[in-house]
Amino acid sequence: MSAVSDVTPHPDRALRYAVVGMGATGVGVFVALVRSLAATGRAADAEIHIFETKERLGAGVAYSTPHDCHLLNMRAGTMSVHPDDPTHFVRWLAERVDAAGASTEADYVPRRLFAAYLQEFFEEALAQARQHGTKVITHKSVVSDCREDARGMHLIAGLDHFVFDYSFLCLGDLPSTEYLEFTKVPTYIHSMWHGAGLEVIDPDTTVGILGTSLTAVDALLQLRASGHRGAITCFSRRRSLPKVQGPRVRYTLRHVTAENLRLLTADHTRKLEFAEVAALFQSELEDGLGLAVDWERVLAEPSAMFTATLAKDIELAENSQTLWYSILDATSEVIPHVWRAMSAEARAAFMNNHLSVWSMFRHCMPLDNARRLLTMATEGAFQVTSGLTSVAYDDERQLFRIEAAPVGGERTVYDVDYLVNATGTGFALERSDSSLIQNMLMRGDISPHPLGGIDVGFEDMRVVRRDGSLSGRALYIGPLTRGVHFYTNSFETNLANAHSAVATVMARIGAA
Known part of the structure; x- marks a missing residue:
């Protein structure tokens, strides 16, 4: 094993950062980190170490498929890497020969194109890092352990032992922990x-x-x-x-809003029960659709032949009769805050009894x-x-x-x-095949969330240890924070959390 890097974290010197996992979320962290270092005058001589076993950076599990039959499940107009420039991906597509004909906001394009888009996004940030004197080192190895002490974050990758000031853990969609x-x-x-x-x-x-x-x-x-x-x-x-996505309609929420959450929780001093949250969404949907909804029928287990149901769903989408999807889609930004406002019992009730039906309507094809x-x-x-x-x-x-x-x-x-x-991401940490997760879990450096996945700070993404304390240097971003943020299988949510994680580190450095 190589010698431990002799680094003692200190605010007056250039710091070292690790980004573990370079799927879409890891790229989001890397880009936000490069830009923040440049904007705060901390870029010169800083080091960013990237740990990723795949040849292509940015694809991850979600976008690595080479098959054109695997389309993005969201329209191109919703997939920009720049929140302040929503048509950026659409314009990028219009300029590419292999994406000819896919240049409108409504297009669903092969995921391999989004992987290429993310790679260009990464390469632009890489050039910016070099321009400002930040060293970027890539390691094609698996990180098997991450441990924090007074010196910093100790990472074991293959036979190498590194010490960093901060570690961003972005493991992405891990294999199912069922069967x-x-x-x-x-x-x-x-x-x-x-x-x-x-x-x-x-x-x-x-x-x-x-x-x-x-x-x-x-x-x-x-x-x-x-x-x-x-x-x-x-x-x-x-x-x-x-269900099937129809035309996207811009919808302004009237009930499921931050202001209503503030009022219902008495300025966030009480938790909401499941019936209160269900009533909030019921009001939003019925008000938006302009009709009463037969909730018993909607929430019932399927009984009709799936072919008939699929044909009917396609007909509704083709005839622009899917406003309910636009209403649910509009809740994306506020959903994590709704989830945070719910009592533990309400969240557990939802996960046990209603998650599958919610996913059927919310994550449409x-x-x-x-x-x-x-x-x-x-x-x-x-x-x-x-x-x-x-x-x-x-x-x-x-x-x-x-x-x-x-x-x-x-x-x-x-x-x-x-x-x-095809059951999706594995949220049972104790059954995960990740040696990194297993080693951190065994020591108590991370703790499982009661609803699955990893427990982190809602706003700062710092991992929660077994004793309930927050790590000073390890942050986790990605699908495994579902128990905390709920909606973590969308690119936009994880990109927002990547920015929050980097902002947390920049604030801690500034306060040091």
Whole structure:
């Protein structure tokens, strides 16, 4: 092991920073850090060390897919890296030959294009860093530990031991922590984004997909594009496929607002119960739509054939009858504050009883994807069933046996050759395959949030230790802070949190 870098943190010298993970969130942190150092006169001789194993910086799990069938789930007009310049990505697309025809705000473009956009964003910041005398060092290695003491943040990466003044941890979407008992089975795909992914699936085999979220949609579309011919079944406990996005309408919130939160919480001195928050959203939707909503029907478990529901959702999107989506989309900025205002019991009730239905309506699929799925479903290429009760592997027959009992239907047993886990990010820290998380968790340098993921300060992103204290030098940004911020699977939210994390560090340096 190499010698420890002899660095003692001191406000009068140029500091050293680590950014662990260079997916979209890591790039956001890096760019904000470079600009803040330059703006505050601290750029000269500062060091930023980047730790990332992938060749491409900025893609991460979310945007690393090379397949054109994997579209951004948000319109191009909402994906700018510059909050004060919302059409920046649209203009960037218009200037690229390989994005010809994708130059309007309403376009859904392949994710590989957004990865290229993020890489250019990173490279511009890299040039700015060099111009101002900031050293940027890239390490293609896995960070296995991060420990804080009086000297600073000690990072172990491979055989190397570093000491930094501040560490920004941006691990991104970690693999699911469900169904780990099958990881040794060769026909089980724990993540379509890691390892060989779906490419190992024989085109004539039967496939089961655990989940019906946007990740499941990605899996279906990739299997279709690769020429898969065998039967495919998507399984869920409750929800059906995501709803379909229609035209985006600018909507001004009337009820779910910061001012109403202040009034309801008596200047943030009391917590809101679930019924209060539900009433707030009910008022917003019914007022915005101009009609009473049959909530019992909306929240009921799916009973109609999914093909009929999908066809109806497409029709509503095509006829601009999806104002409800624009209303929910408008709540993005205030949602973390609503979440913070809720009592622990209210948050737990939501996660246990309503998250799946919320996600179905809030995280909708692009219309183009929905049309492709409807074609597949009409041809009998796949089916969807809810009421998932059990999953097991039959060693003798080398098949997965999946049981489901949907509402209004009979218990059915399905045998599939391959099983794909499309349940999304793994939030159970104790089951995470990240050695960094495991080592920090074991020492108590991080603590699991009661609702999953990592506990951090709401505004400053500093990690919360087991004893409840906040780290002075370690900050975590990304999807694993869902328990604190709730809405952490959007680029804009994580970009905003990246800026908050960097602002926290700049303030602490200035106060030193």
